[in-house]
Amino acid sequence: xxxxxxxxxxxxxxxxxxxxxxxxxxxxxxxxxxxxxxxxxxxxxxxxxxxxxxxxxxxxxxxxxxxxxxxxxxxxxxxxxxxxxxxxxxxxxxxxxxxxxxxxxxxxxxxxxxxxxxxxxxxxxxxxxxxxxxxxxxxxxxxxxxxxxxxxxxxxxxxxxxxxxxxxxxxxxxxxxxxxxxxxxxxxxxxxxxxxxxxxxxxxxxxxxxx
Amino acid sequence: xxxxxxxxxxxxxxxxxxxxxxxxxxxxxxxxxxxxxxxxxxxxxxxxxxxxxxxxxxxxxxxxxxxxxxxxxxxxxxxxxxxxxxxxxxxxxxxxxxxxxxxxxxxxxxxxxxxxxxxxxxxxxxxxxxxxxxxxxxxxxxxxxxxxxxxxxxxxxxxxxxxxxxxxxxxxxxxxxxxxxxxxxxxxxxxxxxxxxxxxxxxxxxxxxxx
Numbered sequence: 001x002x003x004x005x006x007x008x009x010x011x012x013x014x015x016x017x018x019x020x021x022x023x024x025x026x027x028x029x030x031x032x033x034x035x036x037x038x039x040x041x042x043x044x045x046x047x048x049x050x051x052x053x054x055x056x057x058x059x060x061x062x063x064x065x066x067x068x069x070x071x072x073x074x075x076x077x078x079x080x081x082x083x084x085x086x087x088x089x090x091x092x093x094x095x096x097x098x099x100x101x102x103x104x105x106x107x108x109x110x111x112x113x114x115x116x117x118x119x120x121x122x123x124x125x126x127x128x129x130x131x132x133x134x135x136x137x138x139x140x141x142x143x144x145x146x147x148x149x150x151x152x153x154x155x156x157x158x159x160x161x162x163x164x165x166x167x168x169x170x171x172x173x174x175x176x177x178x179x180x181x182x183x184x185x186x187x188x189x190x191x192x193x194x195x196x197x198x199x200x201x202x203x204x205x206x207x208x209x210x211x
Numbered sequence: 212x213x214x215x216x217x218x219x220x221x222x223x224x225x226x227x228x229x230x231x232x233x234x235x236x237x238x239x240x241x242x243x244x245x246x247x248x249x250x251x252x253x254x255x256x257x258x259x260x261x262x263x264x265x266x267x268x269x270x271x272x273x274x275x276x277x278x279x280x281x282x283x284x285x286x287x288x289x290x291x292x293x294x295x296x297x298x299x300x301x302x303x304x305x306x307x308x309x310x311x312x313x314x315x316x317x318x319x320x321x322x323x324x325x326x327x328x329x330x331x332x333x334x335x336x337x338x339x340x341x342x343x344x345x346x347x348x349x350x351x352x353x354x355x356x357x358x359x360x361x362x363x364x365x366x367x368x369x370x371x372x373x374x375x376x377x378x379x380x381x382x383x384x385x386x387x388x389x390x391x392x393x394x395x396x397x398x399x400x401x402x403x404x405x406x407x408x409x410x411x412x413x414x415x416x417x418x419x420x421x422x
Contacts, residue, residue, distance in 0.1 A: 108332035117328030120390035121239045121319035169384030179331035
């Protein structure tokens with residue numbers, strides 16, 4: 001590896017380190033809580049070092065949203081895709097989602113839960129980036145449900161969009177309740193609701209775990 | 212009215228005016244976005260005038276949470292209580308809730324949705340006050356469902372706590388989606404989910420409106 005490659009590698013490592021910290025800060029103090037100065041202090045690098053990577057607070061916020069989305073995909077989506085398409089995958093995605101909401105992956109709870117509430121009334125590129133990722137997540141869930149319908153494992157007359165909305169609503173509410181009330185039981189409440197809802201549309205409920 | 216009464220009245224009016232503005236600011240920029248200086252400028256009163264009423268940022272935040280809760284009760288709970296206890300009241304509460312989420316009552320959408328996401332990872336008096344109000348709201352919903360069960364209008368074997376969680380989850384997700392995607396249709400999706408869910412537990416579904 002020549003010197004330039006070494007610098008690029010260190011650059012990429014620094015960028016990752018910065019974004020990891022940025023996602024954690026944002027999950028606690030919001031995307032508005034991010035600042036180049038604060039990241040530089042936290043990570044003991046120079047402000048110009050952070051600035052080189054992001055240039056502006058908005059660019060830093062956008063990169064942070066994208067980094068959080070990558071973590072979400074790695075923690076929730078990819079593990080569920082180990083299961084073949086069908087009801088099993090739909091249920092697995094519910095479980096990986098709840099796991100993600102109950103483990104301390106982000107210091108301040110689900111990044112997208114916080115970011116959505118923070119930016120929903122602030123038009124601009126950051127809000128658009130958050131909304132794009134949420135739409136992608138919903139589309140993924142609808143596609144998985146439609147695959148399960150095509151496989152005959154979810155009843156054909158199911159409203160896939162409605163079901164995706166409901167499962168997502170349980171996860172969001174359960175994760176939110178668990179955090180604000182310091183009550184992990186709320187995750188279990190969400191799980192119970194998801195499982196009961198899937199039982200009403202499963203053509204063979206024995207494909208689902210017992211309640 | 213003597214002079215002291217007049218001063219008290221003006222004081223109470225000023226306090227209300229300040230809190231009204233504080234709730235709106237917090238719904239957009241969060242409770243951390245509140246400052247005595249900003250409120251004084253926005254309302255064209257002196258900083259010491261605002262300070263007299265609240266004394267500290269934390270007191271201001273606590274008073275703002277309480278003011279938002281009063282608005283929520285006036286807009287959502289009281290109108291539903293015009294309907295006698297039973298399935299009709301449970302459904303009316305769903306409707307007043309969705310109405311509250313679709314009308315621009317707070318400039319930045321549901322105050323509690325934003326405040327919860329902002330403070331769920333910040334222990335302290337403000338988080339406790341938010342959590343207390345959320346528990347009160349959940350308890351109210353559970354009580355209304357139990358009343359409907361006692362009236363024989365919701366099936367006796369219903370898990371009242373689970374049902375309250377699910378209905379609340381739909382409203383939160385629908386309101387959140389409507390705001391981040393600028394899509395009022397999300398409120399309708401939540402309404403459809405609420406109505407379908409209540410149909411599964413209603414002993415006489417004709418007590419509910421047609422889908």
